Amino acid sequence: MKTPKRILPLVEDGIVDAVLRQLMSGKEATVYVVQCGDEIRCAKVYKEANQRGFHQAVHYTEGRKVKNSRSQRAMEKGSRYGRQEQESAWQRSEVDALYKLAAAGVRVPHPFGFYEGVLLMELVTDANGAAAPRLNDLELTAEQAREFHARLIREVARMLCAGIVHGDLSEFNILVDAQGPVIIDLPQAVDAAANNNASRMLERDVDNLANYFAQFAPELKDTQYAREIWAIYQRGELLPDTPLTGRFKENKKAADVYSVMREITSAKDDHEAKLRYQQLKREEGR
Secondary structure, eight states, X not given: OOOOTTTHHHHHTTSOSEEEEEEEEOSSEEEEEEEETTXXXXXXXXXXXGGOSSOOXXXXXXXXXXXXXXXXXHHHHTXXXXXXXXXXXXXXXXXXXXXXXXXXXXXXXXEXXXXXXXXXXXXXXXTTSSBOOBGGGOOOOHHHHHHHHHHHHHHHHHHHHTTEEOSSOSGGGEEEETTEEEEOOOTTOEETTTXXXXXXXXXXXXXXXXXXXXXXSGGGGGOOHHHHHHHHHHTTOOOTTOOOOXXXXXXXXXXXHHXXXXXXXXXXXXXXXXXXXXXXXXXXXX
């Protein structure tokens, strides 16, 4: 097929030998199957901001920082250069997340590099070597649904251990290869520690999984893995192999507000007394 304009520089630089076919076109990018030497890979070409159906909502980008202070200031001001840098940062966030998650043992496509808005990565295939289907294209047995759900909950926990929440996880961005589910599409991934919306996004991701798999195994609908996982994470005890039950008992014990306020007032009084003492010492020394 004719080489897309955005992939042409990769061909000219010898990174890609040929574009074989278009694999899919989604709300944020078009993915092509490409030949790279002896290997078949994917080239994900990000769409321009005005062509995407998935916009950079502030609750996704909150907490994201760039290393270049000039770029950060421009992004905060919303200048033309800042918008370009914001778009580049949005694309690079998926690359960074893929490398980090792959290193943490999460089942994601292996990345091979990012070149001017084109992400080169592993082509996930089924047992026959064909492009792996999306989860939503499969008809599952109850046993398969329970197995895939358990494996994906474990992947969600492993992602959180790496400090990342997917933010848009559903049956539409999970592939199933010969070994099982593979998580894809991560440009909206959020920093669990820096983003105030992370717990809510984690809960939505996990709820999406429960709702989908409950079509085949109804008992999964009532599980509460998101709250359980987040509570363990907040305690600093979450590990990739932490046992999970899907049950969560909320602590409804009322906070002792008056005791807290007394502590704050006491600390404030101590601080003010210290300042007065220091002031008196200074006056005595004159």
